Amino acid sequence: YGGTQRLVQLVGKGRAMELLMTGNLIDAATALQYGLVNHVVKMEELLEKARAILSVINSKAPLAIAGCIKAANAVFDQTQNGYAIEIDTFGTLIATADAKEGAAAFMEKRKASFKGQ
Numbered sequence: 001y002g003g004t005q006r007l008v009q010l011v012g013k014g015r016a017m018e019l020l021m022t023g024n025l026i027d028a029a030t031a032l033q034y035g036l037v038n039h040v041v042k043m044e045e046l047l048e049k050a051r052a053i054l055s056v057i058n059s060k061a062p063l064a065i066a067g068c069i070k071a072a073n074a075v076f077d078q079t080q081n082g083y084a085i086e087i088d089t090f091g092t093l094i095a096t097a098d099a100k101e102g103a104a105a106f107m108e109k110r111k112a113s114f115k116g117q
Contacts, residue, residue, distance in 0.1 A: 006076060010035055061098035062116035 008016040011034045019026070028040040041049045057065060067089040074082035093099055097117040105112035 002076065009075070059111075061093075061096075061102060061112070061114040063096055063098055064093055067093050 004016070004020060007019065010016075011019070015034060018024070026034070026036075028037065031037045032040050039049060071082060071086040071089050074080040074085045098112075098114045101114060102112045
């Protein structure tokens with residue numbers, strides 16, 4: 001449940017209403033244009049693309065990634081205030097060792113080494 005609500009949030013009311021009421025299928029290029037997918041790749045390039053994205057994500061601070069997921073998912077939960085979660089998460093993350101490491105690495109012009117702490 002909730003697909004109609006999420007579709008409106010993702011593509012806007014007009015596009016969502018057209019898709020919902022006509023039942024028309026859309027191609028990959030249109031899904032990309034509407035923001036329903038982030039990338040369109042050939043099937044044989046899919047695993048390589050996924051691994052490239054995962055490699056970038058894995059290079060980031062694990063606690064920050066978890067915080068991003070939590071704050072972004074709050075948008076879809078009417079029992080939570082996404083803004084409050086974002087503020088609380090930032091407040092928690094800014095005091096972590098990973099935040100200090102990220103700032104130090106930036107200032108020293110080197111790659112950060114995050115530990116999830």
